[in-house]
Amino acid sequence: MPLMVEEAMKLLCSLSEARKMKAAVKHAGRGAVQGALLWLLPADWKAPCPGGGAVGGLLGAWMTSGQFKPVPQILMELPPAEQEKLLNQVTAIVRHLEWTDAVQLTMLVMGSEALQERLLALLVGYVTKELQAEVQYGD
Structure with missing residues (x-):
């Protein structure tokens, strides 16, 4: 069954919630990252004022x-193009599984330490490289 963006985001959200993952930008290059993410936002999400629209402003505020x-929360606020990028990477990891819905897929992944580790590595890599953020586990 082909994986949809929403299902991939739910899977990653479930996994990151189970590990209580949080992220924060860790260095002074925040402005460049914010600018790059604002560039990725669809035109209809950007207001005709400096700094981008509400979504860009909220994401930028967190990043700075x-x-x-x-x-x-970060995953659900990503622009569609970034969610699609994650979808492609998640699909490469779970394509060999047989599942009928997102709930079953999540159960399969949560039942396999190896799959969890691969998806966590993907997620941590994305957050640290693409968002240039530090990942923290637990409360």
Whole structure:
């Protein structure tokens, strides 16, 4: 069964919630990352004022605050193009599984330490490389 963006995001959210993952931007290059992410936002999400629209402003505010934010929240706020990029990477990991819905897929992944580790590595790599953020586990 082909994996949809929403299902991939739910899977990654479930996994990151189970590990209580949070992320925060860790260095002074925040402005460049914010600018890159604002560039990725669809035109209809950007307001005709400096700094991008509400979505870009909220994402930018988090990125410049240095505060930790739950990874599931970060994932759900990603622009569609970034979610699609994650979908492609998740699909490469779970393509051999047989499942009928997102709930069953999540159960299969949560039942396999090896799959969890591969998806966590993907997620941590994405957050640290693409968002240039630090990942923290637990409360």
